[in-house]
Amino acid sequence: MRSVSIRAMPTPCRSADAYEQKGEYDRAIADYSRIIVLQPTNAKAWNNRCWDRAVSGALDSALADCNESLRLAPGDPNTMDSRGFAYLKLGQFDKAIGDFDAALALAPRQAGSLFGRGVAKLRTGDREGGRADMAAAAAIQGDLAEEYGRYGVRQ
Numbered sequence: 108m109r110s111v112s113i114r115a116m117p118t119p120c121r122s123a124d125a126y127e128q129k130g131e132y133d134r135a136i137a138d139y140s141r142i143i144v145l146q147p148t149n150a151k152a153w154n155n156r157c158w159d160r161a162v163s164g165a166l167d168s169a170l171a172d173c174n175e176s177l178r179l180a181p182g183d184p185n186t187m188d189s190r191g192f193a194y195l196k197l198g199q200f201d202k203a204i205g206d207f208d209a210a211l212a213l214a215p216r217q218a219g220s221l222f223g224r225g226v227a228k229l230r231t232g233d234r235e236g237g238r239a240d241m242a243a244a245a246a247i248q249g250d251l252a253e254e255y256g257r258y259g260v261r262q
Contacts, residue, residue, distance in 0.1 A: 123155065130257075132163040150180035154189050161193040162258045169193040184214040191223050195260060200227040218247040219255075226260060 123138035139156035142149055157172035173190035177183065191206030207224035210217055225240030241262065244251050252262060 123159075127159060132159045135159045136163070148179055150176045150183065150186070153179065154183065154186040157186070157193065158189045161189060161196055164196070164259070166193050166197050170197075182209070182213065184210040184212075184217060184220075187213075188217055188220045188223070191220065191227075192258075192260075195223050195227055198230075200231045203227040204231070216247055218244045218251050221247070222251045222255060223260070226255075226262060229262065 123135040123142075126132070126135035126138065136156055136159045139152050139159065142152040143156065146152065153172050153176035157169045157176060160166070160169035160172060170190065170193050173186055173193060176186040177190070180186065187206045187210035191203045191210060194200075194203035194206060204224055204227045207220040207227065210220040211224070214220070221240045221244035225237045225244060227237075228234075228240060229237035241252070248254075255261070
C-alpha cells in the first residue's frame with residue numbers, strides 16, 4: 108500500500124484508509140470523492156482515489172485523478188507512483204517506467220515504484236533491469252510481490 112500520512116488528512120480519509128486495508132476499494136473511493144467535493148484542491152485525496160481506482164480496475168478514471176493530483180502538486184512522487192501503477196495495469200510499460208523513474212528520482216527507496224518498474228522492465232524484455240529493481244524492492248519490503256499480486260500485478 109502506498110505511503111500516505113493519514114494524520115494530515117480529514118476524517119473521511121482515515122475511514123478510506125481503513126476501507127483500503129480491508130480491500131473495500133469502492134467504499135474508499137466514495138470517501139475520497141466526498142473529500143474532493145469539499146476540498147477540490149486536495150492533491151492527496153485525488154492521488155488516493157487514483158490509487159484505489161487503479162487497484163479496482165477503473166484505469167481511465169484513475170489516470171484522470173492522477174493527472175489532476177499532479178496538476179495540483181506537480182512532481183509528487185506518490186502520485187507519480189500511482190500513475191505509473193495505472194499505466195502498468197494498462198500495459199503501457201514505457202509510460203509506467205517513466206513515471207516510476209520520476210518517483211524514484213525524488214524518493215529512491217519507494218519500494219512500490221521499484222517493484223512496478225521492475226515488472227514493467229520485465230515485460231519490455233529488460234530481464235536484468237527488471238530483476239534488479241524487484242530485488243531492490245524486496246530488500247525494502249519483502250512481501251511486496253504478494254501485495255501487488257492481490258492488486259492484479261504479477262511478475
